[in-house]
Amino acid sequence: MAKSCSVKMIGFEEVMNSPGKVLGRGNFGTTYRAVLGTWNGFVVAAKMLRDDCVHENEFRERVERMGKMIHENLLPLTAYSHGMNRWLLLFEYMPNGSVCDHLHGNEDADINPLPLSWEVRSRIAYKVARAIEYLHSQGPDFCHGNLKSSNIFLTRIYEAKVSEYGIGHLISPVTKAYHIWGCSAPEMKNARDISQKTDVYSFGVLLLELLSGLAPLFALMNKKGVDLPKWVRSIVTDKPSFVVFDQRLPKSKLVEDQMVQMLQLGIYCTFQSPNKRPSMKILAEKIKDICQFTS
Incomplete structure (x- = not known):
């Protein structure tokens, strides 16, 4: 079915x-x-x-x-x-919950969240990039419109499944639906401002979330989050980039090299100017190369 x-x-x-x-x-x-x-x-x-x-x-x-x-x-x-x-x-229904549940916890979810390894996090990023690349390939007017970690679910073997794609196109154009969570691009003012470039921005926030282990601004009910693009830029300007990374992740030289390169991708995705953001096709290819995925 x-x-x-x-x-x-x-x-x-x-x-x-x-x-x-x-x-x-x-x-x-x-x-x-x-x-x-x-x-x-x-x-x-x-x-x-x-x-x-x-x-x-x-x-x-x-x-x-x-x-x-x-x-x-x-x-x-x-x-x-x-x-x-x-x-x-x-x-x-995905009984293993969402990426958000596993990164930040969810008292309402019927799961026992486990720490996500870098291997799992990087593969989630790659598979989500491929899914959004596929959506974008369906035509210039098609995009996800509501990409965030709570809309990315995990199978029992931690394969990513992206949900709620295209919902923004079902909402009336005058609906004020954005700037209430920290994953939306700055140019988004209402539900019809979604585009492939706003998807790229949201994907960049997801990358920063996977790397840092921190929740985006307003992503969690009754809990404080972080303006991740702004925070990351303030950190990498003054301090080594490894300060950004989730301390729960055991790191090797290979992993740190991959995380530094993925961090740069996250920064590129969250440029204020939409025209400076890369395409999802380029992002999927770069993540595959960085993390040495074969499929």
Whole structure:
């Protein structure tokens, strides 16, 4: 079911009446864990969008397009639903939680977060880069729009699965949805300001988060975060770059060399000027070379 390129329509009450719990609240709505009885107990993460979405015909058209995005590192959109003037998007549930859960903890997640090694973190960065490169290859108007560590889930073997791609295009253009979390590019003022270059900025923040182990500004509810691009620039200007790196990571000369090069990529991605940011294709290639990945 998760590998199908056809998005199913499911009854709204089927989802709302199923056993579930709140998994998190984000820019575009609340995500629930739901168990679907008519799907033989299939477990989904159901994203209930805010009520300021685009017109129904446009919504369905864009959701169908999202459902055709097939990549090994994208979390498939399996179904959607409508009722009570609200829209639901259903993704396959990932019981190992998100990158955010493992880096920063989450009392609501049903997982036992373990420290992520540099090998795991660097591979997450590479696989996410490939997934976003794939999205960008679908056309100049297609992008993720809400890339952050809480939207990157991990399989049981810690393979990255990117979720919530394209949701920004489902929200009304006048919606003020940004500058409330520290992963958005400075040029983003509303939900329709998303672009491939804003994705690159958000990916850069993710790189800095993986390297430092620190949460971006406003990324965690009721917890303080850091303006990572600003903080990193202030550190590398005055001190050796290794001060930036997560002290939980055991380091060798090879690992430190890789981290220094990845840090530079993170800085490039978060340039204020969109035109100075590299493409995701270039980033995926550079990460593959830096970390010596074969696939």
